Amino acid sequence: MNETQRTRLRNAGFVTFFFSGICAISSGVVVSLLQEQYGFAYGMTGTLLSLMSIGNLLAGFLMAVLPGKLGMKPSALLLTAGYAVGYGLMGLVSGGGWALAFFLVGLAKGSVINVCTILVSDNSADRTRGMNLMHSCYAMGALLCPFLIAAAAQVSLGLALALLAGMGGLLWVVYLASPLEGKGKAKQSVTDWSFLRSRRFWMLTALIFCQNAAEQSVTGWMVTYFKGSGIITGAMAAYTVTVMWGATLVARLLIAFVFPFKHPRKAMVVMGVGCTVFYFALMQAHSQWSAVLLLFAFAFAMAGMNPTAVASAGKMTSVASMGVMLPAASSGAILMPWLIGKVADQAGLAAGMAVNLVPCVGLLVLAALVARLPEETED
16 A cells, blocks of 8 residues: 555544544533423433443444454445444434434444544554544544534524534545545454453443443533533533543543553542542532533543553553453443433432443542552452
């Protein structure tokens, strides 16, 4: 493969991850708009968000299998069509149709991150810089999405959904035009499963489970919570997503380029304290500005937890170990939003959101346990 093709593939990863940031993060705003217009129960909101997470989880397994059968390009085109089809369906159907639509959006989200990781990491001279740039593209899309959706929703919900379907269509066209491989080549190697006996591995998996649970619950539910409680009203509530992703982008860039962690495991303990304290304070907020500032602080504290935890796997990091760790940990993003919806239906939304303190405390406890492990022991 020549340098021009490598550049095109790398740039395709950057561009499509930007579009994915818009499409994926818009789901929390969209589900709030749907609930506002159709008046369905909080339990339905939690179910839709969980179905999206199930699609995201399934995509990881499908992208590991399908390229060997169909080739990378056909697989990417098949699965990433979920953004355009899913958001398109939301504007045309209701009830069970929404369930399918959110599942398809999740399927596209999980597929895009897999494809983009391959495109950028395999075609960058400096993988660390390439991956940081890729995730910055996602964060920029996530920052932009509330402005686009709020502006379109002022006209109609249908226009907002059509805009997102169009963004998903553009993402799909970029893959269509890229020089992705056709038939995938099978790679044979001896898989080392010894990580399954490692205490460190399972502690880190549990830690990322808690991180996914806490983060996805805030991303998916916070707009609905702020509107329902009256803390932040109207279109302003949608911009809280921008606050979260602005904090995330700033924190990750600082960690990567300005203040790299000298003691990553101790840093995770500090981040765990920050997540717990700021989330508890956020649940006590009664004014718009205190809520916004505490949400920024929470997202800033959370931002470095996932990449630092994955990096802490050290020698255990492999295709096999990540294939177990990340899907298992992603189940936290399925369970917690659903649980919040169920509690909210029975005891109110404030009580439902309070449940999210459990994974925040879990982050702190597990980070402390990981920090106590010997530096190089594989257990």
